[in-house]
Amino acid sequence: MKLNEAIEQIKKEGYKTTGKRKDILTFFAEADGYRTAKDLIAYLEPLYEGISFDTVYRNLHLFHEVGVLETTELNGEKNFRISCTEHHHxxxxxxxxxxxxxxxxxxxxxxxxxxxxxxxxxxxxxxxxxxxxxx
Incomplete structure (x- = not known):
């Protein structure tokens, strides 16, 4: 799934696409593989001083729920990546x-x-x- 497709999917599900949400999706669209919530927070902190863990986790959960992020468990921690929808693999x-x-x-x-x-x-x-x- 590309960044624009992810944004459209969120809109289609009736959610707002704020700047923060677009930045979260950009992080995952540019990442090469799975990343943790901690990785995302480190990326967002310079952009949004004082961003809360609650905000990050709430958005990660939402994005997974609407199908724009995939999850896996690595070393006892949940990891996320932008969903792959081009073909079955x-x-x-x-x-x-x-x-x-x-x-x-x-x-x-x-x-x-x-x-x-x-x-x-x-x-x-x-x-x-x-x-x-x-x-």
Whole structure:
């Protein structure tokens, strides 16, 4: 998802697109991989002196809820990235830097066969490790 698409999605859901919200989305649109709320706060503090954790977390939750941010758990902390909507794929995620690499392989055909008559509603496939730069 591109920055403009994310902004349009927020508007479509009936939410205001304030300067602060656009700056949050810009941070994630420019990031190469998953980032933490702490990373975001460090980025926003020079722009918005005294920005609160509550404001940041409230917006992160909203953006995830409307589908413009994806989340994953890394080292016991929630991490976020701009949603990928171009095509179906999965990710390798570096546990050190949060950088991601697309994986085109999807194991769902095998999983569906082994689950028989279960109704699968969604799935997420992630592989964790260290990218070449962090090894």
């Amino acid at each position: 999965h990710h390798f995620i570096c546990k050190d830097c949060g950088k991601t690499k697309e994986i085109e392989v999807c194991p769902m055909k095998e999983v569906q066969q082994s689950l028989g008559n279960y109704a699968i509603e969604d799935h997420k496939f992630e592989i964790y490790g260290l990218c070449p730069a962090c090894q």
